[in-house]
Each structure stands twice: as C-alpha cells, then as structure tokens.
Amino acid sequence: MIADQFIELMHHEIDGANSPDASARLQAYLASNPEARRLYEELASMSNLLQEVKPVEPPAYLPHVIMNRLPASRYTSRSATNWLAGSREWLATNFSPKYAFAFAGGAMIGIVMYALLAHPALQSPSEDLSKLSGTMIQRETIENFKTIQTLEISGHGVSGKIDLKNTENIVAAELALDSAQPIEVTISFNEKHLGFKSLTMLDEAVSSEAILIPGAAQLTHAGRRRYAVVLMKKDPAAVMLEFKIVGAGEVLYEKSAVISP
C-alpha cells in the first residue's frame, strides 16, 4: 500500500519540482516501503527512457514551403500604411472634380497599355521553377570536366563521393551515391555568385528532378545512382558549396567546399 501523498511526491521528484524537505521525506519513505520504492524506480526508469528519444530533424525545405504558403499581403508595411493615410487626408481637404477626370484618363491609358503589353504574342513562355531537371548540358560534357576536389561520403546509411568540377563559367558537382533508404540531398550556394543550371542523371536514361529553393537545390535519392548538378558562375570570385544529406530525419553528412577561380 502506497499513500497518495507519496505518489504525488514521486511524480514531483521526477519533474524536479520537490523542495529539499519534500525530497528527504520521500527518500525516507522509499527506504521503508519496498513497494513504493519499486514504483518510484519504474517511473524514474520510464522517464529516463523518454529522455533518450531524440528530436527528429524536419526536412530542410520546410521553412521555404511555409514561407511560400503564407498569405501574400496579410500585414501591410508601415510605409504603405502611411502613404495611404496621407493620400486619404490630402483628398479629403483638396478634392476637386478635375482630379477625378485626370485619374479616369490615366486609368484608361493604363488599361490600354496593359492590354497591349499583356498580349500573349508579346509574352515569353512562363517558367515553373518549382521543379527543374537537366537537359541543358550533355552528360558526356560534364564527365569530361576536370575534377578539382573529391569529397568522400561514408557510413551512416549512405556512401559514395562528390567530385567537384570547375570551368571558367561552370561549377559542377558530380554525386555518386549509394543508399538503401530514401535520402534528401541539399546543395546550397550563394545566389550572388552562382545560379542553378541543371540536374542530370549520369547513369540512366530516366530523368530526375531537383526542387529549387532560394540558394539551394534539393533532390531525393534512393539506391545507387550518379547525378551532376551544374551551377553557372555569376562572377569570377571563389565560391562555396555546402552539401547536406538527411535521411530519416537525421543529418547523415554535411560538408562544405570552397572552389577557387
């Protein structure tokens, strides 16, 4: 038989919420009551077990997805608010019909200009940047680029290597990956210096897709495959690429490489 007040003290003890006096009373009680001691040890053991469960890493692209889904104009910037308030005030004190005619005339001209400029014949085809795949550079061409640095990947459920290649205008990362489980590969770069050009499958005739998010390209991989990610240089400065491989919510590999001009 365990008194209720001591059961409560046991839970408080596990939560670190007991005063020194309460802790001492509990310890004395546990020493004299084997049944209570057994219950306390089981609860403490369970608490330790729960402590061992580590947080899981969410996918790296999640923040970008959330930002993209936010309502466009939920909150107006202060400057816009001030401008609107100022305009309203000005109109209230200075309104005259001639301004209405001028506004209507301007609006008409605007509509006509918009109709002309928005004509389909004048438009370039729109691009869907959410999924890009590479056909822009022949894979043989990429394979012929000179490798300047190789990053080895080993252990933790993924193995392989990344060959970094560099030309005057292009940086290419040739990835040879071997993983039984699905993994997510993120190649991050500074958009001031580099722009994504293409993702190419080097082994198979099937296409692969990269999700392009600001400053990074991501691909999902499983099995044994080779890819080439090609980036265009925007200026001749040294550039840095960061590689991150996540599987089952855990970071399996993380490395950065600087490529000199």
Add this chain to the structure above:
Amino acid sequence: MLIRQCLEGRREAFGELIARYQKAVFNVALRLVKDYQDAQDLTQAVFIKAYEKLDRFDARHKFFSWIYRLAVNESLNFIKRSRRFEKLDESADYAAVEPTSDKKHEESEMSRNVQNALMDLEIDHRAVIVLKHFEELSYQEIAYILDLPEKTVKSRLFTARQTLKEILIQKGYLQHDRRPIH
C-alpha cells in the same frame, strides 16, 4: 521584436520565427500523430495559422507557448478528424496503412518502441507526456497550452505516466527491474 516587425509587413521576420520554432512544432506534431508526412503538413498549418492570427497574439504570453498551443490544438483536431474518417470508412485497414506512412521516417528501435507505446495512450494523456517529457515544459506552461488548470495538468500527467509505464512493461520495452530494454 520579431512579431512587431512581422506586423509592420516584414515577412522575413516571420521567416526568422519559423527558423527558431519549426523543429519544436514539427516534433510535437510528430509525437502526437506519429506520421512524418502528417507532421510536416501540421507544421505548415500551424505556422500559417500563427501568421494569420499574429495580430491577435497576446504579448503577456511567450511566443513559444502560443505556437505550442496552436501545434497541440492543430494536432489534436487532426487526430479527431482522422478518427471520424476511420469510423466512416469501416472497411479501411488502418494497420495496412501504417507502414507506408512511416516509410520516410526511420528512427532508432528504442524511439519507435516509445512512439508505439505513446500511440496506445489516450490523446489527452499523450499530449501531456509529450509536452512534459519531450519538450520539458513546466506545469504552468502546459496548463496554458492545453487551456487547463495546473492542478488538472498534474493529475493528468501522473495518470498518463502510470498508464504509459504499464504499456511499456506490457509490451516488453521496460522491465520490472527498472532497466529500459534497447
């Protein structure tokens, strides 16, 4: 500060809030619903709701408590909706669906065992365990998040612990002689 910047129209300030709290929100959702993909969807829903309601955020509370509150409510509503759906479709084989939903999310065996035991708890009990043991929140914070008196939080937590302990022992994940089984 960041909240004020968001309300002034600086979306990037909200990006900073996402960066700070997305892992916590994602893990609360994951522990409550178990499924990796559902946890991602819930995390998105929580932050979008937070953004929409940001002008109603009461600055007397901490932002993290508020976002946890949204995360728990969103996850509990999701579980209730899923249950209604399962009841409507009695032919659905839930056990057959489960492994597919876990494909992308492989944790250690010990973590999976604990997660399986958690799923056997009532959702109200699961929520207090998650907030106390995984998020390490105080009774007071949990009371605000679950909108319950602190006394109720304690009694619910104590019952939940007792039940979870029995489940872990029954499933063979915890031994009577105190050692966790890995």
